[in-house]
Amino acid sequence: MKSEIAGMLIQRALEARKNSYAPYSGYLVGAALLAEDGTVYTGVNVENASYPAGICAERTALSKAVSEGRRHFKAIAVVGGRREESAGCLKEDCTPCGICRQSLAEFCTPDFPVITAKSITDYRIHTLGELLPFSFSLSCP
Numbered sequence: 001m002k003s004e005i006a007g008m009l010i011q012r013a014l015e016a017r018k019n020s021y022a023p024y025s026g027y028l029v030g031a032a033l034l035a036e037d038g039t040v041y042t043g044v045n046v047e048n049a050s051y052p053a054g055i056c057a058e059r060t061a062l063s064k065a066v067s068e069g070r071r072h073f074k075a076i077a078v079v080g081g082r083r084e085e086s087a088g089c090l091k092e093d094c095t096p097c098g099i100c101r102q103s104l105a106e107f108c109t110p111d112f113p114v115i116t117a118k119s120i121t122d123y124r125i126h127t128l129g130e131l132l133p134f135s136f137s138l139s140c141p
């Protein structure tokens, strides 16, 4: 993973985060998913008054990509923090929740890079296999 690619994805995730709809938790998340063809799909968390109806930023990005025919991905960047934390000064890494890890495992291999960042220069690269070592899977018929 080249640092320029990581920085670009983090920047896109930070920009997307501005569109987060999080009136209930006040925790704004942005994600940027890089498809194999170079297209970047961004996503934000979209909460709902009926809490379980909300969706995370990672799955928003993944749903956008898959619905446009993409099935192969190179990396994802995720940024998150409370509303008062502006881009570039996030207090902590925001790692994908369990459902998002499982959703990514549907399309991505265990070595898939998951970038979590506080800023463009302060980030960590995990692998999906580290975050979800025993994902559920079924063989496609």
Ligand SMILES: [Zn+2]
Binding pocket: 056, 057, 058, 059, 096, 097, 098, 099, 100, 101
């Ligand atoms: Zn999630």
